Amino acid sequence: MAHRLAGKVAIITGGGRGIGAGITQRFAEEGAKVAIVQRSPPPNTMLNEHIIYVKADLSSSQEIASAVQMVAERLSGLDILVNNAGIMFEKTVDEMTEADWDQMMDINLKAPFLLTKAAMPHLRNRPGASIVNIGSIEGLASNPGHPAYSASKAGIHGFTAAVAVDHGHEGIRCNAIAPGWINSDLSEVYIDSMPDSARVRRELMAMHPVGRLGEPRDVGNLAVWLASEESAFVTGHVYVIDGGRTKKLPLPVA
Template sequence: MQLEAKIALVTGGGRGIGRGIVDRFLEEGAQVAVVQRRPLDDALKGHPRVAQIQADLSDSSSTATAVERTVERFGGVDVLVNNAGIMFERTIPEIRPEDWDLMMAVNLRAPLLLVQAALPHMRRRGGGSVINIGSIEGLGANPGHAAYCASKAGIHGMTRAMAVDLGADGIRCNAIAPGWISSDLSETYLESHADPAAARAALNRLHPLGRVGRPTDVGDLAVYLASDRSGFLTGEIVVLDGGRTAKLPLPS
């Protein structure tokens, strides 16, 4: 198993992309602290290698507490996955300062504070791996997503800077930039169309691989980045989108 004896902290790990990462980490032998606002479902709550830490990451004081509770339960931190995030749609004139501040607090500030809190524990264990979840919207944009795009572009830039600053400590920092990953929300969106089957087929055609991503696709990549097998990989933004951003659009 690739992550045996590794201790991981995953924010927003109870559902969606985070759940795909947590499930794969557990399969590979890791102990996992899941940090999020919502309670975990019974499957995770009852797992002997899972710790549930409820926290509101928009509150800056919660980040250090989350790391300390992870260390109290498992004895350290080897892997930090900054996955938790929020997204809302606002046009440029509609964005209010409080909207912007909340987006940046959760999507950009919390990852920084979590890395700061985890740093002494990773140093004590001889190094570690930070995996930030960015987005293809850190590279491109959809309408009404200015704040979200800014937060994800910030994550990409911060990841590279962290890799430069923390490499001497043996701490690698990489980001995954997922494209369309199937989730409850995405299914609700597709089902809202007049012809859900046609909408799903059109979405699949955007991807050279002919399908959208699954949470475990992100989990598979996260396992590699968390493991010692990626020991010379740092400072990278890995786009995981089934080829969607590589495909040039054709006139319809």
């Protein structure tokens, strides 16, 4: 079976852990050369002839621009940009400072804009260029204490549509993935910190019609499709990947 991303060069921000690592792994398996762009180095075990690491503080416009340029030079161009890196904290509007709000927007919304802007000259030169933004089901609804996070992810969804409209004529597609609950180191720590973690796990499972929680590879599989020629007529859309969670209406638990 042919590799769907053979010969493609991809940047994946935050590609060294969690959802990002799942996307990185699947892209490499499908033949892409991947540059993980983030502030901290990924595990050495992730790096090989297909995957490199480029350090960048995504709150710095200068470091973003130089990182994109460095990737294009080292890997001879750029075909795919995956805006995955993001932060999350739980604070209501009352609890949140202006600095909190600005930090969330800088990393979750401004960095993808700056990365997209820096990538555009390179993407224009490649046939089948694709941008994949990682939004969230919280860009469509919200958990308690997430006004800044939900706003940033709704912004990503709107940004995705606008980029698709503006740059489709240049052969550049732009889509977003809105994951639900995806297992990760952080989610495991969160569950284990609960007083009754076993009950939390049972209730989480019950929220998902497919009967399991998501894995980073689930998101990676969808990202491969959106980055490949198989989705050549797809642009401007947000793909929810949540095991049916947002389609299941809640009922009171006895």
